[in-house]
Amino acid sequence: MIDLDLVRREPEKVKENLGRRQVPQYLELFATVQAADNQWRRLHQEGDRLRKRRNELSRALGEARKKGEDAKELSEEAQGLPDKLTEVERLERTSQETRDRTLMRVPNLLETSVPYGKDDRDNATVATWGEVPKPSFPLLSHGELAEKLGIADFDRARRASGAGFFYLEGALAQLDLALQRFALDLILAKGFRLVAPPLMLRRAPYEGVTDLSDFENVMYKIEGDDLYLIATAEHPLGALHLGDLLEEEDLPIRLTAATPCFRREIGGHGVDQKGVFRVHQFQKVEQFVFCRPEDSDRIHEELRANAEDIFQKLRVPYRVVNVCTGDIGTVAAKKYDIEAYFAKQGAYREVVSCSNCTDYQARRLGIRMGKRGKPGKVVPHTLNSTAVATSRAMAVILENYQNADGTVTVPEVLRPYMGGVERIAPPALRPKAETVATGDAS
RNA sequence: GCUGAGGUAGCCUAGCCCGGUAAGGCGCCGGCCUUGAAAGCCGGUGGGGCAACCCCUCGGGAGUUCAAAUCUCCCCCUCAGCGCCA
Numbered sequence A: 001m002i003d004l005d006l007v008r009r010e011p012e013k014v015k016e017n018l019g020r021r022q023v024p025q026y027l028e029l030f031a032t033v034q035a036a037d038n039q040w041r042r043l044h045q046e047g048d049r050l051r052k053r054r055n056e057l058s059r060a061l062g063e064a065r066k067k068g069e070d071a072k073e074l075s076e077e078a079q080g081l082p083d084k085l086t087e088v089e090r091l092e093r094t095s096q097e098t099r100d101r102t103l104m105r106v107p108n109l110l111e112t113s114v115p116y117g118k119d120d121r122d123n124a125t126v127a128t129w130g131e132v133p134k135p136s137f138p139l140l141s142h143g144e145l146a147e148k149l150g151i152a153d154f155d156r157a158r159r160a161s162g163a164g165f166f167y168l169e170g171a172l173a174q175l176d177l178a179l180q181r182f183a184l185d186l187i188l189a190k191g192f193r194l195v196a197p198p199l200m201l202r203r204a205p206y207e208g209v210t211d212l213s214d215f216e217n218v219m220y221k222i223e224g225d226d227l228y229l230i231a232t233a234e235h236p237l238g239a240l241h242l243g244d245l246l247e248e249e250d251l252p253i254r255l256t257a258a259t260p261c262f263r264r265e266i267g268g269h270g271v272d273q274k275g276v277f278r279v280h281q282f283q284k285v286e287q288f289v290f291c292r293p294e295d296s297d298r299i300h301e302e303l304r305a306n307a308e309d310i311f312q313k314l315r316v317p318y319r320v321v322n323v324c325t326g327d328i329g330t331v332a333a334k335k336y337d338i339e340a341y342f343a344k345q346g347a348y349r350e351v352v353s354c355s356n357c358t359d360y361q362a363r364r365l366g367i368r369m370g371k372r373g374k375p376g377k378v379v380p381h382t383l384n385s386t387a388v389a390t391s392r393a394m395a396v397i398l399e400n401y402q403n404a405d406g407t408v409t410v411p412e413v414l415r416p417y418m419g420g421v422e423r424i425a426p427p428a429l430r431p432k433a434e435t436v437a438t439g440d441a442s
Numbered sequence B: 001g002c003u004g005a006g007g008u009a010g011c012c013u014a015g016c017c018c019g020g021u022a023a024g025g026c027g028c029c030g031g032c033c034u035u036g037a038a039a040g041c042c043g044g045u046g047g048g049g050c051a052a053c054c055c056c057u058c059g060g061g062a063g064u065u066c067a068a069a070u071c072u073c074c075c076c077c078u079c080a081g082c083g084c085c086a
Helices: A004-009 A011-019 A024-067 A072-105 A142-148 A152-163 A170-190 A203-209 A234-239 A293-313 A360-366 A390-400 A413-416
Strands: A124-129 A220-222 A227-229 A243-246 A253-262 A281-290 A316-322 A334-342 A347-356 A368-371 A380-389
Touching: A004 A011, A004 A024, A004 A072, A011 A024, A024 A072, A072 A293, A072 A390, A124 A293, A124 A347, A142 A390, A152 A368, A170 A253, A170 A293, A203 A234, A203 A360, A227 A253, A234 A253, A234 A281, A234 A380, A243 A360, A281 A390, A293 A316, A293 A334, A293 A347, A293 A380, A316 A347, A347 A390, A360 A380, A380 A390
Parallel strands: A243 A368
Antiparallel strands: A124 A316, A220 A227, A253 A281, A281 A380, A316 A334, A334 A347, A347 A380
16 A cells, blocks of 8 residues: 555655556546545544534533533533534545545555566566577477376366366475475575465455455455465565564564465466466465665565576576566566576566565555654565475476486486485386486385 | 453553543653763653644444443454364
């Protein structure tokens, strides 16, 4: 939620910023907020006058009664007040609710360095790393390859849970865990604190960390309870400090978590034909930071560098894009995507999303900043970034690391997490050598 | 799920039975004192419309009343015990 004070003091600036997103509806929302706020202020003043009179009369009546005096005139005026006041207060509340509800739908203000544009074609590439591979044999898609290797079962997953789910088996299940352990070790070495958060959240905190429209489109709701399955660890990590007063000297607070993520993605892109690229459930290691406003730009770069570090160590070529004004989500003020190069697809695809949410989430969550127990007016900033989403990382590794003989080389940095194995081999080519993983118990 | 106890400002607590300006402590800020500090003493320290001044705030809502932290009803949440359970 953006600062209401800013809406009042610098409406033109806010309007200009919202306009950069090129969604006319946002300007309409903004106009609604302004109108409702003006109305509320008028009604609030009128209510104040009536409440003041009520207090005066109450006090006078109390006095008179104590002294045993006759206060018929006062009493008559007092009796007429509540009806008037009730009506004014009803209108007051209505306009306030309209204002606040609408304000919740107004997106975050964008940083000036966000490139202007309409959709993902206007995202600006700000960095590239690694050499794009030139395969010397026909590549398989990661889904086909995983099936041939006998390390994933999409058909049975569909039978059990529907499209968009998968069974990982043997070496691929191990690769999934290896990626998480590798990423966690790397992030923890940079001073983050490991958190195992709840995988379900109530609606109220959830409204603090996400776009309201996500509830219908993205979130899985638990029937019979006020609970939603998390779509990313970003959400419970943000909600960790719901309503808290953060000590300024404790900031920045750097958190990481490895959790499953659950996404319906209805009305969005849907689910890919076969594979793990776009699915309803996947594992992700996340970075999350609460910090002082003046530090968030620097820490945004830090989170991005951490994520880049992971893909460099995995030796996966990628590029970094600065997501443009028309493509960025409602919560972020600035967002980098890291897009890995997928050898079979011959294209860069998103594997990391790294956002500076400035004060937008923290204000919705009721988080404040203070010095030595004294609450201040300043709202801290929040940032989040993927470290690794294993579904996407597994897909790119399978595509890029496949060999002509049908095996897949295990990236070097992951081998310590997979018992030292170097290759994943299909059942037919599965030798007894202990350097080749099958994922079966040895 | 059942029973009980609770939810008061950044934190802790009183007030509730018996309706009439939300008291006190801690912490924090300022002042006095001091070579400096601590202690002690004095003052300040929730939010909103804001210029004054006023209004609001006791988990949320509804009701009774001229007037509700206080009385009535509904709901939410937390804790404890019991039950169930990996």
